[in-house]
Amino acid sequence: MTNKKRGRQAPAVYISSRLDSRFGIYHFVTMELVIFLVLVLFSVILLPAFAILHSWAASSRELGKIPGNLGWPFIGESLSFISEFASPAGIYSFMNKRQQRYGKVFKTSVLGRLTVFMTGRDASKVLLSGKDGIVSLNLFYTGKQVLGPSSLLQTSGEEHKRLRRLIGQPLSVDELKNSLHFINALAIETLEGWHGGKVPVLEEASAFTLKVISNILMSTEPSGAEQEKFRLNFKIISSAFASLPLKIPGFAFYNGIKARDRMYEMLDTIISRRRSGSEVRFDFLQSLLQMQSGEARTGEAEEDKLSDSQLKDNILTLLIAGHDTTTAALTWVIKFLEENPSVLEKLREEQRVIQENWKEGSNLTWSDINKMTYTNKVISETLRKATVLPWFSRKAAQDFEIDGCNIKKGWSLNLNVVSIHHDPNIFTNPEKFDPSRFDSPLKPFSFLGFGSGPRMCPGINLAKLEICVFIHHLVCRYQWKPLEQDDTIYPTLVRMPKNKYPISVEPL
Numbered sequence: 001m002t003n004k005k006r007g008r009q010a011p012a013v014y015i016s017s018r019l020d021s022r023f024g025i026y027h028f029v030t031m032e033l034v035i036f037l038v039l040v041l042f043s044v045i046l047l048p049a050f051a052i053l054h055s056w057a058a059s060s061r062e063l064g065k066i067p068g069n070l071g072w073p074f075i076g077e078s079l080s081f082i083s084e085f086a087s088p089a090g091i092y093s094f095m096n097k098r099q100q101r102y103g104k105v106f107k108t109s110v111l112g113r114l115t116v117f118m119t120g121r122d123a124s125k126v127l128l129s130g131k132d133g134i135v136s137l138n139l140f141y142t143g144k145q146v147l148g149p150s151s152l153l154q155t156s157g158e159e160h161k162r163l164r165r166l167i168g169q170p171l172s173v174d175e176l177k178n179s180l181h182f183i184n185a186l187a188i189e190t191l192e193g194w195h196g197g198k199v200p201v202l203e204e205a206s207a208f209t210l211k212v213i214s215n216i217l218m219s220t221e222p223s224g225a226e227q228e229k230f231r232l233n234f235k236i237i238s239s240a241f242a243s244l245p246l247k248i249p250g251f252a253f254y255n256g257i258k259a260r261d262r263m264y265e266m267l268d269t270i271i272s273r274r275r276s277g278s279e280v281r282f283d284f285l286q287s288l289l290q291m292q293s294g295e296a297r298t299g300e301a302e303e304d305k306l307s308d309s310q311l312k313d314n315i316l317t318l319l320i321a322g323h324d325t326t327t328a329a330l331t332w333v334i335k336f337l338e339e340n341p342s343v344l345e346k347l348r349e350e351q352r353v354i355q356e357n358w359k360e361g362s363n364l365t366w367s368d369i370n371k372m373t374y375t376n377k378v379i380s381e382t383l384r385k386a387t388v389l390p391w392f393s394r395k396a397a398q399d400f401e402i403d404g405c406n407i408k409k410g411w412s413l414n415l416n417v418v419s420i421h422h423d424p425n426i427f428t429n430p431e432k433f434d435p436s437r438f439d440s441p442l443k444p445f446s447f448l449g450f451g452s453g454p455r456m457c458p459g460i461n462l463a464k465l466e467i468c469v470f471i472h473h474l475v476c477r478y479q480w481k482p483l484e485q486d487d488t489i490y491p492t493l494v495r496m497p498k499n500k501y502p503i504s505v506e507p508l
């Protein structure tokens with residue numbers, strides 16, 4: 001090669017052809033690599049994308065006659081859904097706009113799902129009464145994977161009834177009486193840590209409710225290494241519940257499955273301690289283990305037995321279903337009480353009368369809990385106004401008609417609860433926080449704070465007990481004020497204040 005030639009920039013084609021002739025194998029490998037990459041691109045990205053688009057187009061054609069807008073393929077109306085979710089009016093404004101435009105039943109596409117939203121007492125009755133097995137529960141893929149196949153939330157029909165019976169028993173009023181002392185002591189201890197400084201109520205409520213439920217289910221101590229390990233794993237599991245379905249290290253779903261496995265290992269250790277007799281407790285787990293070994297009752301014994309994996313899946317189900325909901329409800333009660341001084345005064349009066357009847361040194365009893373009628377109305381009004389679960393998801397198990405719309409088997413349906421709770425025809429002046437709405441019985445399927453029908457919340461008594469006890473000690477001993485005015489909502493399945501409702505607290 002001459003100097004002149006060396007100084008000139010060789011054209012790319014020249015270099016490539018020289019490489020071609022000198023490195024025939026290289027050329028072959030390169031071509032193979034290119035073909036391979038094209039195939040990978042085609043099969044990993046384009047093929048699934050075409051398949052998704054094809055099925056999206058087919059489903060959207062099916063939903064054709066239902067009024068509404070499906071937005072962009074796959075993305076649908078998710079962006080406006082998410083942005084309105086975080087606004088103070090929350091998902092209600094998304095629902096309301098569409099309801100005004102299309103009526104009580106409308107289609108949309110949110111969070112990767114083509115779905116039909118419906119509202120009103122008639123829709124509630126059809127979707128929640130479970131008559132003729134018209135619908136089944138409709139969890140996200142990630143939720144199903146995290147909870148496991150034998151979770152109560154994944155069963156239907158007779159198996160669902162059996163699980164509800166077994167799970168409902170340890171959550172019954174009679175069994176909960178044994179937990180009053182623990183909940184009371186924990187509420188007092190938690191509130192004692194609230195003096196001075198900034199208290200993020202949501203975080204505190206989260207720690208309180210997790211300690212209560214883990215103690216009721218498996219006697220986990222409220223502090224110490226086991227509670228900390230349990231809390232960390234639980235946090236990771238709950239953030240995977242409605243995450244992107246990517247089982248890739250670093251992603252929430254992958255981490256959640258790993259944390260679930262660690263949590264199940266912890267449960268296995270506790271179960272074997274109980275079976276060996278080295279640990280005896282009187283909790284939810286123990287009662288199910290007794291049923292499993294046939295010690296509890298005679299007759300029905302086979303029906304009352306849960307396998308270890310059914311047991312673990314359902315302990316996790318109760319943790320997931322009962323934790324965020326109770327945390328959010330407790331936080332909203334504290335917020336709404338502060339915002340409504342006359343309600344706070346009336347509630348404080350009820351709680352003071354209860355205390356005045358105590359003998360020296362006594363504390364809350366079960367009969368005191370039964371006297372908290374106004375407090376219970378405040379809880380209901382909180383669940384109406386905040387609607388911590390703004391919609392309930394179902395899947396049509398058969399074709400049926402509702403409000404003149406034909407629903408087809410397999411469709412994803414959502415009961416828009418927030419619009420029922422804010423319907424002025426059902427609740428006059430719905431924006432007002434007014435516990436007296438619950439003075440007289442409401443029409444069926446109008447208040448759905450704990451749901452209705454066969455899937456109605458089995459944790460209702462526990463949730464109310466936790467809130468009543470906590471609120472009793474809070475209002476009898478302390479006053480509080482918010483440190484920030486921010487009504488933004490966390491865009492998660494359970495509605496909670498995004499700023500965690502920071503307050504400052506002083507003794508009365």
Ligand code: HEM
Pocket residue numbers: 152153164171213317318319321322323325326329383388389392393448449450451452454455456457458459460462463464
């Ligand atoms: C204030 C707190 C709570 C609220 C607002 C609440 C609300 C609800 C609602 C609305 C449903 C029905 C959802 C539907 O039909 O799709 C439900 C179901 C459920 N809740 Fe709760 N809940 C609370 C506390 C709890 C607690 C403490 C537990 C457990 C210890 C629990 C366990 C469950 C379970 C397992 C289900 C599913 C029932 C089934 O599918 O048969 N919840 N809850």
